[in-house]
Amino acid sequence: MNYLFQHPMPVPWLVADVFALALTVLVVVFIVRTSPRPIPLLLEGVAFVFLYASVYENFAVVQGWYIYGRSLVMVGDVPLSVALIEFCVLTAALWTFGKMELPLWAGPIVAGMFGVLQDLSLDPISTQQVYTAQGLTSGRWSWLINADVVVNIHGIPVYNFSGWMLIIGYAASFLLLGRWWYERSGCRAWVGYVYPFAAMLAALLLLASPLSQLLLWFAPIATKGSPSEWVMLGCFFLLSLAVLVFAWRGRMKQRMTLRDDLPVFAVVWGLHLVDVTFVIVGGYWEVFPLVLGASIIGGGLLAANDAFSRKAPIAPTQYT
16 A cells, blocks of 8 residues: 555545544543543553554454555554544543443443444444545555455444444453552552553453454354344343443433533544534445434433433542
8 A cells, every 4th residue: 555655645534533633632631630640541541552452453454354544643554543533432431431320340331332333433434435546446444355245234344343342341341440459559659550551451362362252243153254243233232221221220420511521522422423524525325324323322322411410419520
């Protein structure tokens, strides 16, 4: 793809990269402003982006599952913006979870569903953004699969969407454990420096374990590319719905406001708004129903949190 570096980046690709960078800056600024101990949280972001997300994405490229087009900043063969968006989604999910009246075990499920809903609008757009220069064609993100023999959604394997449940959910699980360890230690500095990297290393090892194949397509009973991927994706949706209906029921520990929780609204509504805009401007009407549906559900759930939180007490916001 060297020809890409001899020509300007396609405008939509550039807009997506700049927006991901802007969101990350906003999230980081609010972490520094609202947390009494921001250093461990910032280290969570560094460990997630460079030790977890970027490593896994590069592994996927090396395995030949998919390839990426040009980006402003690349980490190996993967745009930095990919890992940054995943970090922003994880942060927004844990931020929101911290204000919901839910047991700790539900955190990874809430975070994972944040990821799935975001991915259902983000990925179909990325595969549609294909451009040609000097007779050579490249997509912003291209899966290398035979769509005729693999269950897929607009050319993307079904397990990819379930995969966001695992990528975000695993990270949330170990980060919540790390935060618990940090609090139990009396917020010792060395624990705050260690747990983000230990958590992401543990999450990466779990992501590469047979458990992931079991949860994505029910291996070893079923095989990759089989209809069992639909079953597992449906199970994740049912599990998330059960948590919302039976465990949460709209109870909030703290009120959400646009002023104090701007990163959450910017990540959820902002990313979905950009996706819908890309569909309309690019004329990608084939994926419009999926992108719009995921955006309505994802944005609607955040709006529900906002509505329910109005009954909760106002307290100083601390993202911890």
